Amino acid sequence: MDDGDAADRLTRLWVANHEDVARFVARRLDAALVDDVVSETFLVAWRRLDDVPEDARPWLFGVARNVIATRSRSEGRWRALRLRIARQPVEVTRPEDEAAIDRIELEQAWLRLTAGEREVIALVAWDGLTTEQAARVLGLRASTFSVRLTRARRHLVEVLDALATRQPTPSRRP
Amino acid sequence: MHSPVMKAVVELDPARALRAPGSPNDPELAAILRTERRVPLRTRAGRPVLVSAALAVATGIALVVTSPWSTPTAFATWTRVPSQVSSVVPVGLATECEPMTRWPDDTGQLSVEVPVQPVLTEVRGDYTYVVQAGEGVWSECLATVGTTAGTWDVVQNASLTPEPLDTVLPAADGLLTLHHGTTSWTSGNAGAGALTSAFGRAGADVVAVEVALDDGTTARASVSDGWWAVWAPGELSLTGEATATLQDGSTRTATIETP
Structure with missing residues (x-):
């Protein structure tokens, strides 16, 4: 691939995936760092353009995840990749069964999951990846990812059930 | 994504409203x-x-x-083969590698305590690496003797696990990875940059594990009482390839995954 073709391809990747990568990073880092990490991610893509697969989004997410993980390290400490949650409620129209899930309890339950559990759920629920794509982001086999997703989802339901049992009425909003 | 819970989780997405289209x-x-x-x-x-x-x-x-990741003298005394392997933590280090991990409760306060106990301790050069395990939790601790007599410079890491540690075990000839990751160590005077560590459970027949490093060489992991552990200087220095040697002398290829 000559430099002209390479520039064209990176430009196409940028246009097609910039927003998705920015969201991926924003879910995991403070807003002030998003642009830098997105640029670093696409710079890696530029340097390794021959490695970027046709289905580029999971590959780009994997690179962004490595960039984030490195930036999250600090002197003398390990830090797990942390997934943020929305600070403000989002107005949505939900069917009755989903409305039964209290947002506060859901937030509490989310925070009780491990970082690994949050990661596998977020890759599907937030980043919109299929099981196969999410597995590629984490460098796992699809079957391994599916097992982890099932466990994480089950744990989330268990925590929600426990919270609902403990505080059935007062915490629920109309 | 048909589950109501998963659909509800979508609402927690902090980036739902973010608009950042890319332009040529x-x-x-x-x-x-x-x-x-x-x-x-x-x-x-x-x-x-x-x-x-x-x-x-x-x-x-x-x-x-x-960069803290590439100090030329990083971990100069590190050895490819551990000089000591046991489940006993050196005197003085037991309290430094905290026997209690703390986790947030519903309010975010670090009030939930889960004890951990050493399951594997290994020594490479000046560095002592300790893996501890508890009920659904593990921790790791890397230490070297401090500049003041009787003190240690220590870095620690801990994580909850989705399942209790004893519920998922490898086959007799296999390895299970519980942790594989890179950190930097710059605390104290002995700070030496990035290191990559990994540990997990070893099958009953596994007596030795050799892991591949990114420089083309290998390092010997510690294996003791159904646990294995290894660390090496450098960022992402463990390639994930490993060879397990079994009691009968045969070998098996294994993969150190990133959980």
Whole structure:
């Protein structure tokens, strides 16, 4: 691939995936760092353009995840990749069964999951990846990812059930 | 994603409202395209220090790379083969490698305590590495003797696990990875930069594990009482390839995954 073709391809990747990568990073880092990490991610893509697969989004997410993980390290400490949650409620129209899930309890339950559990759920629920794509982001086999997703989802339901049992009425909003 | 819970989780997404479409005219894209594409890079992904430096040059920003990841003398006394392996923590280090992990409760306060006990201790050069395990939790601790007599410089890491540690075990000839990751260590005078560690459970027939390093060499992991552990200087220095030797002398190829 000559430099002209390479520039064209990176430009196409940028246009097609910039927003998705920015969201991926924003879910995991403070807003002030998003642009830098997105640029670093696409710079890696530029340097390794021959490695970027046709289905580029999971590959780009994997690179962004490595960039984030490195930036999250600090002197003398390990830090797990942390997934943020929305600070403000989002107005949505939900069917009755989903409305039964209290947002506060859901937030509490989310925070009780491990970082690994949050990661596998977020890759599907937030980043919109299929099981196969999410597995590629984490460098796992699809079957391994599916097992982890099932466990994480089950744990989330268990925590929600426990919270609902403990505080059935007062915490629920109309 | 048919589960009501999963659909509800979507509402927690902090980036749902973010709009950041990419345009061919974005100056950030132009800055990347101005950089040299064929700069030699090491073969593994995740070299942001190099990447940052290149980007800064491209945008005319002076940058002094003071990467903690590549100190020339990093872990100079580290050895490829551990000199000691046991489940006993050296005197004085037992309290430094905290026997209690703390986790947030519903309110975010660190009030939930889960005890951990040493399951494997190994020594490489001046460095003692301790793996501890408890009910659905593990911790790791890397230490070296401090500059003051009787003190240790220590870094620690801990994580909850989705399942109790004893419920998922490898086959007799297999390895299970509980942790594989990189950190930096710059505390105290002995700070030496990045290191990559990994540990997990070893099958009953596994007596030795050799792991591949990114420089083409190998290091011997510690194996004791159904646990294995290894660490090596450098960022992402464990390639994930490993060879387990069994009691009968045969070998098995294994993969150190990133949980």
